[in-house]
Amino acid sequence: MNRLDKILAPVFPGLVAERLRARNVIQAFEGAQITRTHKAKKQTRSADVALQHAGKSLRDQSRKLDEDHDLVTGLFDRLEERVVGGSGIAVEPIPLDYSGAVHLDFAAAIKSLWGEWSLSPEASGELSRPQMERQICRTWLRDGEALAQELRGRVPNYEHLHAVPYALELLEPDYLPWEKNDLSQGIVQGIERSSWRRVKAFHLLKGHPGGTLGHGLTLDTKRVPAEQVIHIAYRKRIGQNRGQPLLHAVIIRLADIKDYEESERVAARISAALAMYIKKGVPDDYVEPKPDANGQLPSARTFPIGPGMVIDTLTPGEDIGMIESNRPNPFLEGFRNGQLKAIAAGTRVGYSSLSRSYDGTYSSQRQELVEAQLGYDQLQHDFIDSWCRRVYRSWLQMAIVSGALTVPADVDPRSIYGAIYQGPVMPWINPVHEANAWDVLVKAGFADEAEVCRARGRNPQELKRTRAAEIQTNRDDGLVFSSDFYHEIYGKTQANEQAKTKEKKPAADETGGVDGGDE
Structure with a gap:
């Protein structure tokens, strides 16, 4: 027993026994023990508290990697292609009549009106629905969340672009401030919830905090009811309030790969520049260069480089040496591919799609x-x-x-x-x-x-x-293709009937038909 257990034992023996039992259970697992090689790092904070300290930094780093890192750009490009695609998420209405069958006329009317609205569904009118969905998907996965305010019916200073008075104002998650917390009103990280954690409202900034109008200097927010806001978040824990970036577990690995590749590129460029030096036999052969009459030191000796060249200008005791380099590194590709496999495992992306290598x-x-x-x-x-x-x-x-x-x-x-x-x-x-x-x-x-x-x-x-x-x-048009099964079967049936009719004609002729015959 430790000192605390010894103090509590006379007064609370049951509690001390439970503490000892729990301690033995914990120590039974090697993974719970802290050793020289195993630090046993723990996360005891709630999801909201953990993200309060790290969420904004993770989001900003993910954005920067998407701007500068070709692998990250390709990763999110592929996720856009596979999650949303070029045509966006297709919607097939299936309203039913009272007999349970699909009401085709009403479904066609919905589809037609939906297609017209899809040409410019967002407030600025600059994006089509597939373009809007791809941007929302990328923001959702890269930043961890995305927002949109619904504009329904008449909205002051806004004119709808379609017969259906409905539009979406797309917002980056920066508009939802992490610093907006008021427990007395149930506001945590800009989201207001009831005692049952049901979202009641979003407290959104009136301008982008990173914009040019100085909105980042103040938390000037407006309360928008939850019924008017769409909040899509990438959550990993129960009860998590805000979303976290898809790259949260691989950010360090991605940054290391970028720095390592840059170092290898610099090393390869240095090795590509041919460098030679003149080596003398002994240190006593070195003569310090003396300035000329104008006080200028003599320039470095140069040698013309060409196939089959012969250098005969060396003085006694001199030799030419070359600075050798082992670049390009032959192990770079194998190391890089191993890192990419680990990144693919942590981002729901196939390794071949991430590395653009299809040699399997x-x-x-x-x-x-x-x-x-x-x-x-x-x-x-x-x-x-x-x-x-x-x-x-x-x-x-x-x-x-x-x-x-x-x-x-x-x-x-x-x-x-x-x-x-x-x-x-x-x-x-x-x-x-x-x-x-x-x-x-x-x-x-x-x-x-x-x-x-x-x-x-x-x-x-x-x-x-x-x-x-x-x-x-x-x-x-009288065209028959193999895919027209009915036409093919119908044509064969007609041909068979015509053949049978022709076969019956000679029998009729023998009894005095069209050809007649000798009487």
Whole structure:
């Protein structure tokens, strides 16, 4: 027992026994012991307290790396491509009628109005919806969070760009100050919550703290109700108030790689500059150069360099030596690749995608693609849940309230907001094999056509409409392709019937048909 246990033992023997029992349990694990080689660093603070001291620094470092580090720029570029993609997160409305079938007319009306709004959904009108989603996704993963204020209906000094009075004002997380804390009002790091931790409001700065108007000198904030703000955050702990950057665990490694590569580049440039020196036999042979009549020291001796050159201007006892360098370092690539694998493991990105190295076997490449896709899918679902679904439902609500969209009487009100959200899908490595696999699953009844269509990033209803129009055009123009199965079967049936008709004609002729015959 330690001194405290000895003091408490006469008065609280049960408490001391519990302390001793807990101490023995802790010491039973080697990982809990502090040794010369194991420091056993601990994190005992809450998520909010830990980020209060480190969140802003992590965010600023991640931004700087994205500005200056090619690996980080490529990492976030790839995450944009795999989480959001060039076309953005596709939304397929699926309102139902009272029989449970998709109301195709109402779904088409929603889709048409949604496509028009997607041309310029944010307040400035400069970004399309896919561009907006990519910027939000990058900010969310790089800075740890992103914000948007919803502009609904009439807003002072603002004019909506579409028939649906709904727009988004995009905000960087700097507008949500870490220093805004008031426990009496439930405000922690700029977010006001109830006693059950439900968000009530956001206290946003009126200007960017890093802007040119001096907003960083004051905490001049405005209270915005939670119903008007979308806050997407990358959280890692239960009860975490603010988000943390995706690079939080690999920032030091990335900075070290950048510094190390820069040192190697400088060393390689130095080694590329040929340097020679004249070596004399003994120190006594050295003669200190004397200035000339003008007081100038003689210039260094130079030798012309060329193939097959002969230097015969050396004095007795002199020799030419070269400064050798072992650069470029042959071990640089292996070390760098090992570091990149560790970075890929901590950022949900595939190593090949991060390093842009695709020299593995087909099996290893496919396995890596499948495993990396799981990480992309998780980020994609988080992005849809926190951003896309909220935006679509708010927009649809305003479209109905404003009268820009009329709900048919036969639509089930409970299904109005139903939709399928489709992001980038895993690309096919071997299209023939995968197409055959889908074909077998559909024929066996373990998959449907819509599932195959969505697996290729297409909207099933749009595909059917374009396919029907294409087939009808081909039939009108007399064109028959192998993909037109009905036309092919129908054509064969018609040809068989015509052949049978021709076979019956000679029999009729023998009894006095068209050709007649001798009477």
